[in-house]
Amino acid sequence: MSDDEIKSFPEKKRMFYPPRKFVEQANLRDPSVYSRATSEEGWEIFWEDFAKDLEWIVPWEKFIDTSNIPFYKFFVGGRINVSYNCIDRHLETKRNKAAIIWEGEPEGETRVLTYQDLYREVSKFANVLKSLGVGKGDRVAIYLPMIPELPIAMLACARIGAVHSVVFAGFSSQALAARIDDAKAKILITCDGYYRRGKIIDQKARADEALKHLKEAEIDHIIVAKRAENEVVFSEKDLWWHEVVMDSSQKCTVEKMDAEDMHFIIYTSGTTGKPKGVVHTVGGYLVYAYATTKTIFDLKENDIYWCTADIGWITGHTYIVYGPLSNGATILMYEGAPDTPHKGRFWEIIEKHHVTIFYTAPTAIRLFMKWGEKYLENYDLKSLRLLGSVGEPINPEAWWWYHNNIGGGNCPIVDTWWQTETGGAVITPLPSLTPLKPGSATKPFPGIFVDVFNEKGEPTKPGERGYLVIKRPWPGMLRTLFKDPERYVSTYWSRYGKEIYFSGDAAKKDEDGYIWVIGRVDDAIKVAGHRLSTMEIESAVLEVKNVAEAAVVTRPHEIKGNEIVIYVTPKEGVEADEEMGKKVILHIREAIGAIATPGLVVFTSDLPKTRSGKIMRRILRAIASKDEIGDLSTLANPEIVETLDNSVKRGVSGVIIAG
Numbered sequence: 001m002s003d004d005e006i007k008s009f010p011e012k013k014r015m016f017y018p019p020r021k022f023v024e025q026a027n028l029r030d031p032s033v034y035s036r037a038t039s040e041e042g043w044e045i046f047w048e049d050f051a052k053d054l055e056w057i058v059p060w061e062k063f064i065d066t067s068n069i070p071f072y073k074f075f076v077g078g079r080i081n082v083s084y085n086c087i088d089r090h091l092e093t094k095r096n097k098a099a100i101i102w103e104g105e106p107e108g109e110t111r112v113l114t115y116q117d118l119y120r121e122v123s124k125f126a127n128v129l130k131s132l133g134v135g136k137g138d139r140v141a142i143y144l145p146m147i148p149e150l151p152i153a154m155l156a157c158a159r160i161g162a163v164h165s166v167v168f169a170g171f172s173s174q175a176l177a178a179r180i181d182d183a184k185a186k187i188l189i190t191c192d193g194y195y196r197r198g199k200i201i202d203q204k205a206r207a208d209e210a211l212k213h214l215k216e217a218e219i220d221h222i223i224v225a226k227r228a229e230n231e232v233v234f235s236e237k238d239l240w241w242h243e244v245v246m247d248s249s250q251k252c253t254v255e256k257m258d259a260e261d262m263h264f265i266i267y268t269s270g271t272t273g274k275p276k277g278v279v280h281t282v283g284g285y286l287v288y289a290y291a292t293t294k295t296i297f298d299l300k301e302n303d304i305y306w307c308t309a310d311i312g313w314i315t316g317h318t319y320i321v322y323g324p325l326s327n328g329a330t331i332l333m334y335e336g337a338p339d340t341p342h343k344g345r346f347w348e349i350i351e352k353h354h355v356t357i358f359y360t361a362p363t364a365i366r367l368f369m370k371w372g373e374k375y376l377e378n379y380d381l382k383s384l385r386l387l388g389s390v391g392e393p394i395n396p397e398a399w400w401w402y403h404n405n406i407g408g409g410n411c412p413i414v415d416t417w418w419q420t421e422t423g424g425a426v427i428t429p430l431p432s433l434t435p436l437k438p439g440s441a442t443k444p445f446p447g448i449f450v451d452v453f454n455e456k457g458e459p460t461k462p463g464e465r466g467y468l469v470i471k472r473p474w475p476g477m478l479r480t481l482f483k484d485p486e487r488y489v490s491t492y493w494s495r496y497g498k499e500i501y502f503s504g505d506a507a508k509k510d511e512d513g514y515i516w517v518i519g520r521v522d523d524a525i526k527v528a529g530h531r532l533s534t535m536e537i538e539s540a541v542l543e544v545k546n547v548a549e550a551a552v553v554t555r556p557h558e559i560k561g562n563e564i565v566i567y568v569t570p571k572e573g574v575e576a577d578e579e580m581g582k583k584v585i586l587h588i589r590e591a592i593g594a595i596a597t598p599g600l601v602v603f604t605s606d607l608p609k610t611r612s613g614k615i616m617r618r619i620l621r622a623i624a625s626k627d628e629i630g631d632l633s634t635l636a637n638p639e640i641v642e643t644l645d646n647s648v649k650r651g652v653s654g655v656i657i658a659g
């Protein structure tokens with residue numbers, strides 16, 4: 001970009017322009033990439049050029065098949081292996097380059113795996129899976145924390161064509177069981193334990209507990225990685241990872257996967273209580289992960305790239321494992337909490353490993369902001385050249401804090417909007433080309449067609465609120481919901497017809513075409529960046545003894561963005577007390593996990609309802625947020641509103657008995 005072009009940007013808003021130093025070294029410097037990628041002639045070529053960087057066993061015949069929408073196919077006829085492209089492809093030039101730098105939570109613990117190490121460990125483990133009868137298309141459940149065995153297991157599955165379903169290690173046994181059941185996995189991979197906030201979490205015991213809850217699936221074997229050396233109970237089904245890999249061969253030929261074969265399933269929360277199994281396939285997903293990582297993070301040979309997400313979520317799948325490794329990058333993986341053993345831990349890690357690209361979540365940034373700058377003082381963060389944000393809207397205050405204090409005032413920040421379903425970033429700046437507006441994820445990635453529609457399906461005018469939609473398919477998109485194609489169609493491709501992807505988010509465009517994401521419009525909620533479903537939490541609460549009714553809403557929270565508030569009516573004749581409140585909280589943690597812990601539980605004799613008996617969640621949300629309550633004329637029982645409002649005003653957090 002020339003100086004003149006930079007000067008011609010509108011100065012009216014406080015924008016951040018790509019610094020010259022960054023632009024000069026960037027991979028992408030030609031702004032025409034946007035117009036080329038969205039032009040009729042250029043669209044397919046744009047994607048195919050990225051696909052050509054990868055190694056295909058059989059080249060594709062057709063970029064896209066639209067004969068059965070919305071069941072799109074990409075790279076039709078192509079054959080490819082993800083594991084090969086993330087590892088073997090790099091061996092000739094990068095055999096001794098670090099693929100994974102791992103930092104354990106206990107200080108001083110570091111493991112480095114070169115690409116050759118990764119090749120060996122993945123192949124050995126892939127052979128173990130094969131010897132246990134795992135073949136192409138079989139599902140493997142992975143319940144591992146942030147240790148190298150997690151990406152190794154994923155890449156081993158990909159190598160032999162098995163479908164992994166990684167379940168976030170912080171999910172409860174019951175949540176794990178539901179996911180194993182749905183996917184009908186036959187192998188479970190876990191570990192003895194791991195470190196979190198200085199404590200050892202007994203992961204194997206949680207995995208064992210999950211097996212007791214299984215209703216449909218049957219697990220043949222649990223493979224247990226040794227991490228924390230805590231005592232575990234072993235049964236005949238259990239195998240130690242280190243023992244089974246010992247005599248396993250390090251040669252494992254790769255499965256010739258069809259581009260549209262299933263690569264993995266990842267469960268996410270939706271409108272009903274039942275999590276949705278989002279299906280991603282091999283070819284399109286890999287091309288998308290590769291292309292977006294390369295361009296959005298401006299990856300270079302010597303970068304040390306750190307995405308702080310957990311691999312248990314899609315962010316970690318795409319931007320820790322598949323995107324960076326398909327680019328031959330060095331990734332940093334950290335096992336533990338940001339405040340263990342001290343609140344400067346992240347900055348210490350950046351200095352220690354000379355991290356150059358840092359990608360984290362607004363919720364973490366707000367936490368660091370609250371802790372204050374004093375935790376940064378002792379560390380040199382000058383290695384950083386690019387920052388990223390993901391998971392929820394970032395408030396401009398947090399943006400500037402991040403920019404000034406972590407980025408030293410000169411790193412671009414890529415605020416990336418996307419979803420489990422999109423496979424990779426969809427709305428995002430290109431750091432060398434897109435002037436940034438703090439709080440906006442800016443513009444669609446080249447080759448992606450995003451818009452904001454009103455109820456009627458017309459594009460909204462600047463400043464008008466509407467629904468975020470994607471108007472053309474893209475290679476990284478989900479292909480279906482596991483065993484539930486009808487739900488796939490009704491959730492994403494019905495609101496505006498079969499050709500428009502409905503994201504479930506509200507958004508606005510501004511006069512420059514920048515997109516400002518507002519948040520979810522369905523029953524999904526975002527708490528500390530985690531996507532949960534109000535229905536899933538409500539059904540957990542309804543399982544608690546003596547609970548008659550429950551309603552789950554969120555209210556704004558300084559750090560987490562949103563926090564969960566639960567209103568509960570006890571059964572006739574039952575007096576709610578503190579103890580019952582604790583039971584509700586405990587049960588939510590058992591049914592889902594600690595991430596769903598509510599900030600407030602309110603017991604009430606009644607919930608505000610319409611005359612037809614519908615719970616008015618809008619009112620409950622306003623009460624919890626201490627907002628204007630608004631019109632009560634449609635309520636059958638308006639008197640309960642005042643009682644609830646007065647009680648919530650008194651209480652801050654914990655358990656409140658209203659009335």
Ligand code: WT7
Nearest residue numbers: 390391392393415416417418419420517520531
């Ligand atoms: C929802 C998807 C993106 C992968 C991790 C989360 C919200 C995500 C942003 C952003 C504003 C964002 C949306 C979206 N979201 N990124 N940069 N700005 N909102 O994936 O758990 O499937 O959640 O996260 O509401 O729909 P997910």
